[in-house]
Amino acid sequence: MISLQLFSTYESNAFLEIAISALKKKGIKQEDIFAVPLDNRTEERKVFDSLHRSDGISLVDIGMALATAFSVVGASIGFKLAWGPIYWGLISAFIGFVLGFAIRLITELVLKKKKRVLRGKHSEIILIIDCKETQAELIENILWNHFALGVAKVN
Amino acid sequence: MNNYTNDNTARRYKAHVSVLGTTQIHLRNPYIIGWWSAAFPGFGHLLLSKYLRGYALFIWEVIVNIRAHVNLAMVYSFQGNIDLAKEVLDTRWLLMYIPVYLFGIWDSYRTTVDMNKIYLLANSEDHRFNTFSLGAVEMNYLDKRNPVISVMWSLFVPGLGQLYIHRILTAFFVIFWVVVFFYYSHIQEAVSLLFLGKVQQATSVLNPEWLLFLPSHYGFATFDAYMNTVENNKLYEEEQKNYLKRNYQATGFRILKGQKVK
Numbered sequence: 576m577i578s579l580q581l582f583s584t585y586e587s588n589a590f591l592e593i594a595i596s597a598l599k600k601k602g603i604k605q606e607d608i609f610a611v612p613l614d615n616r617t618e619e620r621k622v623f624d625s626l627h628r629s630d631g632i633s634l635v636d637i638g639m640a641l642a643t644a645f646s647v648v649g650a651s652i653g654f655k656l657a658w659g660p661i662y663w664g665l666i667s668a669f670i671g672f673v674l675g676f677a678i679r680l681i682t683e684l685v686l687k688k689k690k691r692v693l694r695g696k697h698s699e700i701i702l703i704i705d706c707k708e709t710q711a712e713l714i715e716n717i718l719w720n721h722f723a724l725g726v727a728k729v730n
Numbered sequence: 731m732n733n734y735t736n737d738n739t740a741r742r743y744k745a746h747v748s749v750l751g752t753t754q755i756h757l758r759n760p761y762i763i764g765w766w767s768a769a770f771p772g773f774g775h776l777l778l779s780k781y782l783r784g785y786a787l788f789i790w791e792v793i794v795n796i797r798a799h800v801n802l803a804m805v806y807s808f809q810g811n812i813d814l815a816k817e818v819l820d821t822r823w824l825l826m827y828i829p830v831y832l833f834g835i836w837d838s839y840r841t842t843v844d845m846n847k848i849y850l851l852a853n854s855e856d857h858r859f860n861t862f863s864l865g866a867v868e869m870n871y872l873d874k875r876n877p878v879i880s881v882m883w884s885l886f887v888p889g890l891g892q893l894y895i896h897r898i899l900t901a902f903f904v905i906f907w908v909v910v911f912f913y914y915s916h917i918q919e920a921v922s923l924l925f926l927g928k929v930q931q932a933t934s935v936l937n938p939e940w941l942l943f944l945p946s947h948y949g950f951a952t953f954d955a956y957m958n959t960v961e962n963n964k965l966y967e968e969e970q971k972n973y974l975k976r977n978y979q980a981t982g983f984r985i986l987k988g989q990k991v992k
Contacts, residue, residue, distance in 0.1 A: 580986045587967040588874055595978070606980035612971035635956065636762045643769050643949030647942055651808035659933035661920055664945060699967065700974065705983065730988040 577708040579730050581715060583723040584698035587612075591700060594721035598704065601713060607705040615699060634683070638675030645671030698724050733862040740857030742848060745965055747860050749868040751897045753779045755849045756961050760842035766953070767834040769946040774838025777954055778845065781899045787834045788907070792943070794830070798823035801942040861969055870896050872966045880955040888947055891955025895962060904951050911947060915940035 585591045595608060649667025653660035702723075704714055711728060718726050736743070745754045758777070767774030772788030775781075795801055799818045806815035862871045875895050884891030889905035892898075912918055916935050923932035 578986065579991075587970050592970070605977065606982060608978050609980065609983045610974035610978035612974055636759065636953070639949050639953040639956075640762065640765045640769070643946050646945035646949070647769075647804070648808050650941060650945065651805040651938070654805060654933060654936075654938055655809050657929065659920075659924075659929050660936055660938070660941060661917070661924060661932065662929075664941075668945060668949075700971070702978075703983075703985065728991045729986050730991050 577730065579706055579708045579711050579728060581704040581706065581711065581718065581726060581728055583702045583704075583718045583726040585700045585702060585723055586697070587699040588722075590721040591702070594702075594717055594723070597717050597721070598714060601710070601717070603704060603706060603710075603714070609703040609705070611701040611703075613699055613701065615697065634676065634679050636675075637679050638672040641671035641675035642668040643671070645674075731862075731864040732860045734858055734860040736860065740852075740855060740859075742852035742855055743857060743859045744849060744852035745859050747863050747870055747872060749863050749865040749870055750899055751779075752870065752872065752895075752958075752962055752965070754958075754961055754965055755845055755852055756964075757846050757849055758842050760839045760846070763842040764835050764839035766946075766950055767838040768831075770943070770950060771831055771834035773946070773950045773954075774834060775841075776900055776903075776950070777957070778838065778841060780841070781903075783837075785903060787830065788903075790830055792907075792910075794823055794827045796939060798827055799939065800824070800827060801939045804942060805938045856972070868896075868898065872962070872969055874963045874966050875959050877956050877959040877963075880959040881952055884952040884955045885948070888951030891951060892958075895955060895959050897954070897958055900954060904947070908944075908947060908951075911940055911943045915944060917941060917944065 585594075598608065599605065646664045646668035649670075650660040650664030653663030653667075656663055658666075702718075704718075706714055708730075715726055715728070732747075736746075744756075745752065747753075763774045763777055765774075766777055767787075770788065771791040772784040772786070775784035775787060778784075798820050803815040803819045806812070806818065863869065880891040880894055882891075883894055887905070888908045889901045889903075892901035892904060915937050920932040920936050923929075923935065
């Protein structure tokens, strides 16, 4: 029997585990499946970026804070203005948010010269399956059907 | 039913999945947490998943603020009407408002700094924690959710974003209070009148004291839902990677060095 290996990459999600369980049902042994979780560059950067900041929310945190503050003041003053407190509350919330967001963008993009961040889907896990040549097509189909980002066969 | 029983072999855990929600210790900016406590006492603690403290401070704020007319005084002050602001404040209630308000900010700031240190230690210890919880009344498990959807539902009605990400204790509390604030501020009547173009009438129907609670309520609910969606997603990825490393890295596995075939 000729041995064959299938390399595939995945996003980190439930489909990956469903794919593995499907493979096991088809007789692939656990020790013939090898998974390599990748350290993605965005995540690396986040952890070292700052100790005191919650990552991922960094772009909206000041925006939400300023939106709330502006909205309270805007709604209060709005009682005296022609458009009333609701419109002015919403307008000032929007202004606050845009202002806070702009502050964040400036600090992130201009002051920190950020590394380029990968956009959209990217590979987070490499999955390697060791199998017989006869099983290759079946396994390849299982991998593709569970949203592998890429698959390659090596003999 | 949990998929892992805490045997207390870890010195520190960084997360716990229960039927009531996913509790996580993660890095947070102490100034941002402090800010939410300033916007509304209790919010900082709710963001930290310290619910009982958060509830106590929140309810305190609503009762004492309304009784002392702090919000009304704020409205008059922002309008430049300082005399009216002084007049409306009820000194029978006012003084006790201040220390508790400042305590909320200080304590949530302090706790955040502390918990960031705990996180660093728990993260390097990287002990297993419960990730799946199935019970008679609810079920909860680590999952990936869309932060934009969290924000969208939170903007419709605060609290729905928390329901979406299974943050039950915040969801119930926020939804209860949003109904109270909607009712006493008369905001829905005002919005209906705005749709009809009756701006003056909409303004006059509003109760400013109760209306002023709403911006921070919306802001908090949205931010909390968004932040926790992002953090839950990160936790999911980390946990899955650890699981794969534990189970799918057999030492006998050899990589073939042949050719790529079609």
